[in-house]
Amino acid sequence: RGAMYSIAQRAEHIWEGVSSATTRSRPIINTRDEPHADAERFRRLHVIVGDSNMSEYTSFLKVGATALLLRMMEDPSVVLRDLTLENPIRAIREISHDITCRRRVRLASGREASAFEIQSEYLERAQRFADHNDLNEEEKRALAMWEHCMDGIEQDPLTLDREVDWVIKYHLLERYKAKHQIELSDPRAALLDLQYHDVNQNRGVFYLMQANGLVERILDDRDVETAIEQPPQTTRAKLRGDFVRQAKEKKRDYTVDWVHLKLNDQAQRTVLCKDPFLAQDDRVDALIDSL
Template structure:
């Protein structure tokens, strides 16, 4: 697979409750959550020693942006490390609550909707060649993004929504356009925010805001891996077929509403196809593209998993009850409903839906399934634990992480961004690191040697 810079930005839901009722406002909970980050300083926007960024987004949502990764495996590991970072902050915040004689428990959820219908995102970032026109990217990628939810959707219980109670995607109901510049009021499939944090003449940033937050490592791996392969084909001018949908926004909802995956979508040229059929065409293109070259083991694995999930989805989606979030969660919920003779409208069902996304291994239903071997994994606990404190070793994130680690150890006053490192001393020295692919910079090494 072509070397590329990847990143995921996950916004988390946050509550503090006592006996099922809200105990603190989201703003107050967030204040306790961020208190541990920089002792003695109140900050809700920091870079961490693993190169990631953690900050408070609109609506008091903690947002964890992974460090720059140059392969999809590292990205899955560092995405999961973000959950462990939030769990650690949660435990510290609850301790502070007890010290202040405040009763209540804090929960952090890696999902995309709250109980009153608000949505918050999981944004994907891909560094792509500036030589490819944005129009070409959008033309090829929009049908792909609309249909890939069949294996990347996180599932959502919506009791009383017409005759349907369970949807494939949490995010699909909150998408209102194909392309836009905003991420809140008029959410689109592709966002035009073009901040590559790199050489802007050479690269653009593809900012994707349509995807769900995944608990399943398998789903995250496929989500990013398949997207990377399609982008590579676009950059090599390999895709000449047009899969444009007549109404992408309508299609994204239709797919999400249809857990049978049988609904036909109208293409711009008059053809009709299911989401599975459209995804198969992208897969066949990727197989043909890679047939001309020697594919590395990771690419072969992505292709094998892509083909596998499409086969299983076409035959019987329930067969993916260990791989794909929306299937895993639906199986869990329906088993509970059968045992307790419940209907979708029962409030306990919505609670299970939410509890699936709890980041605490002791409370989250996804993690309880993981503990008993009922979900398939990509990474290991040891790799995730390492990624909590250590950056990827092959990108600019390593430079940033090592700088932050040493500056904290030496108690230096500093400033950090995605592309710069600044020492707040008498000289106010700032070093710009524009190339995200490098993992060593002699200028930064000299600066750190002077600490």
């Protein structure tokens, strides 16, 4: 068939629905027991099927919608219909190859539904949840963006050329093909595909489009610059950031990961931060004071 455009490049490299593997046979959901927190209280949902996005809008929407659905799943009053896919590996490939978003796939129940129909059901339940529960500002914004994108997909997915990564890149490649009279199989098209995802802001094609106002933004450059130096102030990232900053200033040898704050030049000087949502800890304060 030659080269064809895929919505999700990652879909081509997923071979299992659920698995503890990450490299040998990539699953949609990884179940390796690494909560990076207190295992008695927390579990980590490790979804590794998603593409890495360039669009701020796409990133905010996918994380926000997922977070809202997880909140709903943890609410015993919310009942979600079983929409399990019969063969998730085949289904995500078939969905990825259909830019109309109308391709129907078989569910475990025997009925068929398109990705749009499945998303519509989840969105409708999220809207009902929002009617009876208080959402924070991020959840409200994610829900509004979700509604906007679903309206766009219902009319024509290709109209979301400022919001959704795969649509933005699709139009970019189509314009390039038309200008240079080439096919998608041409190496120049593959190069442009890679250049779209270049994270160097001085040469990455996406960032050139962003600088010219061709895509939607969630942040401004000042937000990004601040986040490089200042971690979130409502999670344990604040504890890590405070420790790293002080250790660097005092020129101390240290090791930091998700949970551990460790001074390498002192025996038994390690603090475990097992609560991801704890932004103040007397033990960390004492460790910093000891520097």
